[in-house]
Amino acid sequence: MSARRPVPKAAIFRLSLYLRELERLRAETRETVSSRELGRALNLTDAQVRKDLTYFGQFGHRGVGYRVSELIPQLRHILGTDRKWNVVVLGAGNLGRALSAYRGFRNQGFNIVGLFDNDPAKIGQDVGDLTVESMDALSTTVQARDVQIAIICVPAEAAQTVTDLALRSGIPGIFNFAPVTLEVPGSTVEVSEDLAIRLEQLTFDLSKLLS
Amino acid sequence: MSARRPVPKAAIFRLSLYLRELERLRAETRETVSSRELGRALNLTDAQVRKDLTYFGQFGHRGVGYRVSELIPQLRHILGTDRKWNVVVLGAGNLGRALSAYRGFRNQGFNIVGLFDNDPAKIGQDVGDLTVESMDALSTTVQARDVQIAIICVPAEAAQTVTDLALRSGIPGIFNFAPVTLEVPGSTVEVSEDLAIRLEQLTFDLSKLLS
């Protein structure tokens, strides 16, 4: 393992954008694409595209560009989406139920294998092809179904408790939608998404625009 | 208007985190908070907290810290959440229906005033206190209900078309959940959120952790 210079977090994000665009190009049966063209489609410079890719290897062909069908599996491998991930959704409110059924996840190799809630009124309800289970059953399910990711969709007050439960159950990855900063140990991975905050990024610009 | 040094985009995002944390502190009836403490709660340095705030003014009190009930309205004003925003949701699939009913938005001053879809089978359906309307009715609604924001929840293929329709209808702000890079004129504001990509940021780290 070489002493790897650190890869900017923003570069990882762009890798996903490249992959998304490449899959679009493949659907159009495009065979190659240059860094210039890829950048143009995503509002990035060609230098940025090449730099991001070379953090991980040499994927291009001088004078030619990048072969679409060659680069796609490479990016998938880097991003870890060349395999299946088993996911549980914790919290069966509006958002939890929607994400459980979201095709955007299922298409990308994420299997939603369980939906959990503490509310007795919700337990037993069917949501798509899932049935809401009790949080108490989480630990058993994680072992039985080899779960790697928990999507947290409970209210802010419950998020840390539910996260702790998920981690104790052996789930290493947390995708948090609750509007709270979670404390997780370094041996686990956490990504947070606060949709209201994202909307505030919009209103910040909008306020200036409309004033 | 002074020649304002540019504010990092990341700083705007953190402003929202400060606001969220301050509201939590206020619920606990805390009166003041220091930059050190605020940073600790959010995994940031105290210098970062102070720097971010001073992009917009002098809100603190030397020797004391920041008064919670004083800073909250200041941040709300900066972020544009000291007013109501009227929002329509375009696309009444799983995600669109969930976001239409999402309390996390409603609580923050976002009024969802319409839910639209092109599918005749969906038009007329009730979703919470909304009824799905035809996309054709969008333009009329925007004028009647003074809409500033459209949340795009249609499939990738339809997103640009629906966005163009929203912009033509006079909506200046686009919050896009479709997995596609939109083209919008500079006179409008756009924020994109690809949930599958966010999940890939998690699997990138997770792959390394589990290998």
Next chain:
DNA sequence: TAGATTGTTAATCGATTAACAATC
């Protein structure tokens, strides 16, 4: 070959952190 385009180094730009005088 000539033209195109990568991979990579060096230069630039921007954001974060450290340090400390101001001051409550």
Next chain:
DNA sequence: TAGATTGTTAATCGATTAACAATC
């Protein structure tokens, strides 16, 4: 007053961009 903590400048760090030799 002494202790705490801000606001701000300067130093550091990191990320982006420009430039170009390598090469298909």
